[in-house]
Amino acid sequence: MLLSLLMTVLFSIPAVFCESPDPAFNDDVLGLIVFKAGLLDPESRLSSWNEDDDTPCNWAGVKCDPLTHRVTELTLNSFSLSGHISKSLLRVQFLRKLSLSDNNFTGSINPILARLGNLRLLDLSGNGLSGSIPGELFGQCWLLRAISLAKNNLTGSIPDSLASCLTLEGVNFSSNYLSGHLPSKIWSLTAVRSLDLSNNLLEGEVPNGIESLYDLRSVNLGKNKFTGNLPDDIGGCLLLKSLDFSENLLSGVLPWSMQKLSLCTSVGLRGNSFTGELPEWTGDMRSLEILDLSANNFSGPVLNSIGDLQFLKELNLSSNRFTGSLPESLANCKSLLAVDVSQNLLTGDLPGWTFKLGLKSVSLSGNRLSGSIEYPSSPSGAASIGSLEVLDLSSNAFSGEIASHIGNFTSLQFLNMSVNSMIGSIPASVGDLKAARVLDLSRNRLDGSIPPEIGGAVALQELRLERNFLTGIIPTQIEKCSSLTTLILSHNNLTGSVPLALTNLTELETVDLSFNHLSGSLPKELTNLSHLLTFNISHNRLQGELPVGGFFNTISPSSVADNPSLCGSVVNHSCPAVHPKPIVLNPNSSSDSSRHGSLSSNLRHKKVILSISALIAIGAAVFIALGVITVSVLNLHVRSSMSRSAAAVTLSYVDDFSHSYTTESNYGKLVMFSGDAEFVAGAHALLNKESELGRGGFGAVYQTALRDGRSVAIKKLNVASLMKSQEDFEREVKTLGKVRHHNLVALEGYYWTPSLQLLITEYVSSGSLYKHLHEERSKYGLSWQQRFNIILGAAKGLAHLHQMNIIHYNLKSSNILLDTSGEPKVGDFGLARLLPALDCHILSSKVQSALGYMAPEFACQTVKITEKCDVYGFGILTLEVVTGKRPVEYMEDDVVVLCDMVRGALEDGRAEECVDRSLQANIPVEEAIPVIKLGLICASQVPSNRPDMEEVIKILELIQCPSEGQEELE
Missing domain, CATH: 3.30.200.20 (Phosphorylase Kinase; domain 1)
Structure with missing residues (x-):
């Protein structure tokens, strides 16, 4: 084919094109066709690229100069392309913009791109590029205006050669793994307007000299490991509008020069260790719209001058040590939409402006605020709170009743008044909170019943009323809250039965009705709740048989404890059998005298036996009572002796x-x-x-x-x-x-x-892997890199146990804990060593919650339990991390076993569909698929087919850093 001939000529003797050009082909067509040949285009987005065309100006993603008809822009964002960036692009001599963002390109950055001398914009963000940023990339950048390498897997330091690109206006290297110090030469990029190096591993102090960037509008160095103070000369960037140094290790007080940033609209300094009081000159930054000083060590009062920020929209001072009361001057901030001053030492009453500014979000939790809560009751007051979506007043000392005016919060999605001293009953107007997703009134002194009107809050996902003094029954109208996932009513005085209406709440995951006075039997239909993770009914007066099937086959005994009349295998109390009616002998029936005499004799004999049995039982009871008294006396003697020791x-x-x-x-x-x-x-x-x-x-x-x-x-x-x-x-x-x-x-x-x-x-502070995968996904979303690191870290921990001849026996996601940096820690290892013997029956009862992780040899007493059992559990865990699904999931009409589902998908060529949908589309398939295959190998039914954990680590490291293959033709 002609294309093959062209590629052969191109890659063999590059100079041929200069010496013997073929007039039948335009250089731009040739360069782009060869570029396409090195790509994978699964969605055929480049189908319009035809080698027989005289010009590429009508091709997808291509833009030409209207006069010269030469290609000036190549924009292929989100085309799902992968492969390598060929040097054939050098033939596109007038290319000014190259944008390949949000694709699946991997490997290192080709320094050949530096030879695109006319390039103004280079955007390779949102791919899977790795390795360091080559210094040669900035060798011929005299026309380059903007470069973005964000959201890749780049490592190493920022090359000093970047400082030679004096025309650069935008630099974005965010969301990589760049390390080392920030080169001081970076301040020589005097034309830079936007600098984003956030979400990397950069460290050391931020050097002074930033004031030389006199045209700087936005700087973001957040989510790194910078130490020391903010640059003293930061105020010299007079045109600065956005400043973000959040989530670093910075300390000291805020530099005085910041007050000169009169055009600055956003300041983000959260998650550092800044100290001192809020400066009085904060009010001089009159253009501020966002001020985030949360999670630092600021102290002292919140000054009145903050009320001078009339354009302020978001104020976050949470997790500091601010004292005193909130200033009434905030009422002057007419544009304010969100206030978060939670987790401080604030005192006083609820500020008067709370419900008057038309705020969308108010969080005052974790302070020492007191007094009653006054809600607007007039129509004008109600209008001012119509936009309020989040109201968090929890963990304070508020008192008084919850007024019925609470129903005026028609847009409220999150209401938390827990851990206060609220009294009275729950007003029926809570049913008017049609948009509410979370309602938490727990840990107060509320009494009365749960109003039936609660069913009007149809959007509720979480209802928490625990630790109050509520009475009455659980209203059946709660079934109207069809999205409910969490229902916690524990530690109250509720009576009546567990309503059948609960079985209609098909999204329920957590139910806690413990420590009440509930009675009656449990509805059998509770087994249809396929999403249940927790169902606690302990310490009630329930009776009858526990439901059988679904979640209730693995329910913890502690979740049903202290219900003396409950029966079932979980409570070790067999349910009474249904006996047939006794046979009644008719004394008038015809029989001979001998049979009648024999029957009378037998009845007398049974009476004698009964009497002897009764005597034996009475004697045994007396004997046991004497034994109990003797043991009690001995125990008192022993305890007395021990207390004197x-x-x-x-x-x-x-x-x-x-x-x-x-x-x-x-x-x-x-x-x-x-x-x-x-x-x-x-x-x-x-x-x-x-x-x-x-x-x-x-x-x-x-x-x-x-x-x-x-x-x-x-x-x-x-x-x-x-x-x-x-x-x-x-x-x-x-x-x-x-x-x-x-x-x-x-x-x-x-x-x-x-x-x-x-x-x-x-x-280990960040909780279990199970929580991150299944319980709080929106808050604790795990990236692919985090998941891979968790799998690798768990493998290393398990391998170390095996080196010490310790078998875990109980590996599962709830026993993998994550520290603050996301590093996994395997817990609960070796606890089976504390059993008197490794008896299969005892062991399986201890790890019954590990359903789906247990190797098949656990079921066979003749097979030796070895480290390969842990390898099996690790395989299931790996599949769980990649897919985000539980090892066994109970659907309405089926039970889905994760291992079988993934194996079937792999055999059908659909393995990519198994990857957790919550992950971004640019998952490195070259890593995900091998990891899935490794998980299936580890979960082999035959122990000898499973690799050792040391071998698993080597395979994972090879997947993460594959050896260099044959170099690609260029």
Whole structure:
């Protein structure tokens, strides 16, 4: 074909085109056709590119000069293209704009692009480019006006040669992995108007000299690791409109020169360590529309001068140490739409301007505000709050009743008044909150019943009313809230039954009705709630058989505890069988005397036996009673002796199942492997229900702090199946305490008594991987790179365990914790070592919540349990991370097993469809597909077919950094 001949000529002797041009072909056509040949075009977006055309000016993405008909712009954004950028583009000699953003280009940046001498704009953002930014790229940039390499996987430092591009007006290298210091020469780019280096790994101090960028309009260095102070000369950029240094490690006070930024409309400094008071000159920045100083260490009062910012739209001072009351001068900020001053030390009443400015969002939570809440009741007042969408007054000291005027908030989507001292009943007008998605009135002193009108809040997704004094029944009208996913009514005085109406709330994920006075039986139709993750009905008066099927096959026993009349396998209480009616003998029926005499004799004999049985039962009861009295006396004697022993250590804890929170003292041994062994809250608060983090197969987990400042997690072990020997227990725990790896949750210590065993571990603040994948996706969305790092980190942690001959036995996403940097830490490892023997029945009951992760050999007592069981669980975990789906999902009419679903998709050539839809479209397929295949190999049914974890790590590292293949022809 002619195209093949052209490519052969082009790549063999480049000079041929200069010496013997073929007049039948335009250079632009030739260059673009060869460029296309190096691309993959899955959507045929370049189908209009025809080599037989005399000119490319009508091709998709191509723009020509109307006079010369030479190509000047090539814009192929979001074409789903991949492949390499060929040097054939050099033939497009008059190209001024090259934009290939939001495609799937991979590999390193080709420095040949520097030879496009007429280029004004280069945009390669939103691809999968990797490696460092080549310094040669800026060798011939005398005409370059703008460059964007954002949203790639670039590493290394910013090359000094960038400073030679003196015509640059826009630089965007954001959302990469660039590191090193910010080169001071960057301030020589005096023509720059926009500089965005955010979301990288840049470090060190931001050098002075920024004032030389006299034409600078926007600078964003946020989400890096910069230290030191803000540049003192930042105020010299008099035309600056947007300044963002958020989420760094900056400190000190705000430089005085900032007051000269009179044209600045946006200041973002959140997430640093700035100190001092809010400067009085803040009011001089009269053009400010957005001021975000949140998550710093600012202190002192919020000054009245802030009311001079009449164009202010968003004010965020949250998570600082501001004191005093909020200034009434904010009423002058007529453009204000959002105020967030949560998590400070503010006092006083609710400001009068709260409901008068037409705000969309108000967050005052976590302060010390008090007094009653006055809602507008007049039509004019109601009009002023018609736009309010978010109102968060939680964790203050507000009192009084919730007025019926609350129904005037017709646009309200989020209402949180929890943790206050509100009294009275819930007004029926809450049903007028048609747009409300979250309603949280928990932890107050509310009484009365839940109004049936609650069904009018049809958009509700989360309803929290726990820890009040509510009475009455759960209204059936709640079924109208069809989008409800979270329903928490625990710790109230509710009565009646669990309404059948709940079974119509098909989106429910979390239900907590514990600590009430509910009675009656549970509707069997609850098994149809396919999205359930938690259903807690403990500490009620429910009776009858637990539903069987769906979520209820794996429900935790603690979720149904203290309902004495409930029956079913979960509560270890068999339900009474339905017996047939007894046979009644007719005394008048005809029979011979011998049969009648025999029958009478048998009846007398049974009466004698019954009497003997009764006597035996009475005697046994007496014997048991005497035994109980004897043991009690001995226990009192032993406890008395122990209390006198100087070597005894006392630890009190709160029984978390007790509604009255009574305490019980135990005497035992508290051992910390390192550091302080004293708790800030005191021993009595260690196992308080308020500090509970979650529950698993081996027990509940709580959070507390040590005197030395460290936060720790405490796991209260279920003691029913644990080894009874203190010596054996301590030996195994000390073995686990020696395990140290940055991808493993460190065991810090333990506590032992025969009736209470605690494990003390490091506290990992960002919660479990399960939460990030399934519970709070919108808030904790994980990128592909984060997911890959989680998979790799979990593999490294697991491999370290296997090197120490420790089997995890219970690997699942809820046992993978993420620290603040997103690094995974594998927890709950080796707890099966605390069982008296690795009995399959006991072990499987402990890890019953790991449904879908358990290797098939667990079901066979004749097969040896090895590290390959962990490899199987890791394979399932890998598929869960990539797909965002649970290992087993219960649908309305089917049960979907993740492993089978992915394997089927792979066999049908649809593996890409399995990748979590919440991820961006530019997922590196060359990484995702091999990771999926690796997960399936690890989850092989045959243990010998599964790789070792060390092999898994090598494969993952190869997927992430593939070896260089044969170089592409250029």
